[in-house]
Amino acid sequence: DAGVIQSPRHEVTEMGQEVTLRCKPISGHDYLFWYRQTMMRGLELLIYFNNNVPIDDSGMPEDRFSAKMPNASFSTLKIQPSEPRDSAVYFCASSPSGPFAYGYTFGSGTRLTVV
């Protein structure tokens, strides 16, 4: 089992550019979560999916952020246009279905720097 795979590991982009972060969850996990980690705000849940359907996107900060899950093995988080305050580490995590007693498995994260 390769775990949750995120790409790229690091991304540096200029303000105003579009950024796309990618995630491959663990096979068989029905839930996928996107988190953002910053020093000031800690870990924030942005959005989560169940069986590829977005369930709760109340944490998405602005319309500049969008997330999709076209199939069970792939999800993207897009920021367009990007701003310096979007600089953070973005984590993807997945979890099996059923009673929520398993916790999440996290990817290694994407460190985004917007200059």
Place this chain on the structure above:
Amino acid sequence: AQSVTQLGSHVSVSEGALVLLRCNYSSSVPPYLFWYVQYPNQGLQLLLKYTTGATLVKGINGFEAEFKKSETSFHLTKPSAHMSDAAEYFCAVSERGAQKLVFGQGTRLTINP
């Protein structure tokens, strides 16, 4: 609404000493509770979890935590710290039936030789 408070953003102990990281939660129903560890430049790794049953939970790397409902606490302990325990530790809570985890702000653990 659920919330988690980790007392102390930074804890420093000597190698071989007891590690105690504090976590208090707020939840309207008995929750599921978790501790995660994050090593530098890595994702979060599950240390241990409490769901039902025994209130003293053992995890990886010699860590354990005890669920105390009366104190709404889930403190993490390890009898003897090792240099490799230096990392950031996160407590998290989820209400039963809910899929979202709410994380505390984290505690950075430093081990002094």
